[in-house]
Amino acid sequence: MARLDVLPVARSHEEPKTSRCSGCAVRDSALCASMSDTELTALRVIGRRRIVPAGQIVSWAGDASTFCANLVSGALKVTATLADGREQIVGLLFPGDFVGQLFTDETTLTVTAIVDTDLCGYPRAAFETLLGDYPRMERMLLRRTMASLNEARERMLSLGRKNAQERVAGFIFDLAARAGSRGADGLLHVSIPVSRGEMADYLGLTIETVSRQLTRLRTNEVIAFANGDRVCTIKNPEELSEIVNPD
Amino acid sequence: MARLDVLPVARSHEEPKTSRCSGCAVRDSALCASMSDTELTALRVIGRRRIVPAGQIVSWAGDASTFCANLVSGALKVTATLADGREQIVGLLFPGDFVGQLFTDETTLTVTAIVDTDLCGYPRAAFETLLGDYPRMERMLLRRTMASLNEARERMLSLGRKNAQERVAGFIFDLAARAGSRGADGLLHVSIPVSRGEMADYLGLTIETVSRQLTRLRTNEVIAFANGDRVCTIKNPEELSEIVNPD
């Protein structure tokens, strides 16, 4: 039962620069963006920075819901599991995202670091209280939660009605839209932040099916891989778009 | 493009009793529950009751997001669709539930009445403003949105990782938990509020597969049907539970 408060915590001798909010990488993208520098003190006094190494579980389904956090750097996966071990990734979290289940005593989802991850964590009860004191932050959280709900609903469409080809192509497509960078060759390059197994758990497929669909996209010269299996080049955006959104 | 404001509206000659909030069926379960009788005036002045007949579309995906509502009686389905017509029900709404997509200019989902439905509707902009003036209502909406997100994530697990048998059994099981009533025979009876086709769209299956799985549950005497295809009796709750949550 690894829990946030008992995780190994990397800690430098003096308070690191980045723990002073004004220099924080997500000062303007996390919920803190709703707060003025002076208001931020209230958040800072209940916050504690934590580094979670890749692969480590942040919170198990069934744990008491005692913590929440802003994600500062790295990435987390949120998974739902069945008793027999079948697993579905129901969310991926990146810098600026909010982590945790509020207004509930028991968590139902497991949160795991997929790379080394830096969190700015708060006791849930204290954070909920604060939320009542800072309406702009509560509003921002409401907007984000609604956006997450819309995303979740898009994913239900994908999981319920799309075939393997469409799901895999859609995953690449979405990644490119969110985090693609244009290379010197004028083509979009995307770093895939997860393993094949995690892609499968995200898309509701098996590793083998994901692999075969990627091979198929590669064979058809829609995509190509560079620097191993984790960097993808989009060679034919029109064709990719066609596969993602068929008539 | 059916829109809330151009839908046929049933209207009695004098203001009906139930439109006075104090007598409203969902006064204590909808978002209004967060308001005192006096505060409620603010909501009432922007609200308009609307009756939507079964089968009618309340809002199309792609419409401007100009309205939201509390559901007073009846039921709605929220669907996501692909260009080629494939459809997924991403949510079912019942009395007391909130309807609409806030903080966005364009809707991405279609909302349809599955039975005659009574709504208490508001202009979105006015409602959003009100939300800022009544923190308890905003907090209640935040809690509900988070609960919806958790539900959506459970459904992602179902759509991504459960087989047809588990999905159909799970649907009956969830219905029974939410709205089952114990009959004179001591058994749980559940009214199924949707057609087979809607069940299929909800579960990410085809009509035929849903029908076959129901037949299988009936053959194994786990369930039985009474009064046609829409009322279900749970004859063997242990077995049903076993199917829903296998080891």
Place this chain on the structure above:
DNA sequence: CGGAACGTTGAGCATAATCAACGACTGTGG
């Protein structure tokens, strides 16, 4: 009475899962 909507059942098929083998790469210990 005829037609439409809804649900069930059957036959055949396609898609993705399963089971298995193998190559590439990485870190470890002899």
Place this chain on the structure above:
DNA sequence: CCACAGTCGTTGATTATGCTCAACGTTCCG
């Protein structure tokens, strides 16, 4: 330095699950 195990990804053969296409029964309503 190299042998080795372990992880990750790919590919092949086979199977099973759920989809497609088709027929048919029932109910309801014009």
